[in-house]
Amino acid sequence: xxxxxxxxxxxxxxxxxxxxxxxxxxxxxxxxxxxxxxxxxxxxxxxxxxxxxxxxxxxxxxxxxxxxxxxxxxxxxxxxxxxxxxxxxxxxxxxxxxxxxxxxxxxxxxxxxxxxxxxxxxxxxxxxxxxxxxxxxxxxxxxxxxxxxxxxxx
Numbered sequence: 001x002x003x004x005x006x007x008x009x010x011x012x013x014x015x016x017x018x019x020x021x022x023x024x025x026x027x028x029x030x031x032x033x034x035x036x037x038x039x040x041x042x043x044x045x046x047x048x049x050x051x052x053x054x055x056x057x058x059x060x061x062x063x064x065x066x067x068x069x070x071x072x073x074x075x076x077x078x079x080x081x082x083x084x085x086x087x088x089x090x091x092x093x094x095x096x097x098x099x100x101x102x103x104x105x106x107x108x109x110x111x112x113x114x115x116x117x118x119x120x121x122x123x124x125x126x127x128x129x130x131x132x133x134x135x136x137x138x139x140x141x142x143x144x145x146x147x148x149x150x151x152x153x154x
Contacts, residue, residue: 025102026093030086032106034115039082039089041122048074050126054133058141 020028029035041047049071056062062070093102108114140147 020099022094022097022099022102023090025099025106026090026097029093029102029106029109030090032109032115034109034118038118038122039085041119042085043075043079043082045071045075047122047126048072048078050130054126054130055137058134058138 045068049067052070052074053062053067097105109118
């Protein structure tokens with residue numbers, strides 16, 4: 001009989017929630033080793049050199065040594081942005097995704113397969129943009145008169 005009042009009291013006691021907020025989950029996601037590795041790779045000398053190569057004007061070519069030196073310089077400068085990127089990512093993710101979505105992302109990207117996918121995504125997109133950038137620049141150069149007219153308010 002003693003168990004009945006205890007069980008009733010337990011049933012009527014509000015349960016404390018262990019659910020994490022979207023901000024807590026976004027922080028957890030940002031702290032994943034694969035995410036840390038991916039963001040570090042974004043600012044690597046190799047990624048920086050690829051970004052420079054992708055944005056060179058048509059006809060401008062740099063030697064491998066020049067690209068390496070520029071990649072190192074840009075990487076050194078941009079690496080300081082990693083904490084700011086992480087803070088912006090946490091804010092954006094906590095505003096964009098639900099706790100369920102963030103929990104699923106954490107679970108997936110914590111797995112070996114998820115980690116592998118995440119780590120390979122940034123270099124893949126860098127390579128795609130390096131291939132696409134010259135064509136994009138050429139098209140924009142072809143519309144330069146129209147772009148300038150819009151900018152000048154004509």
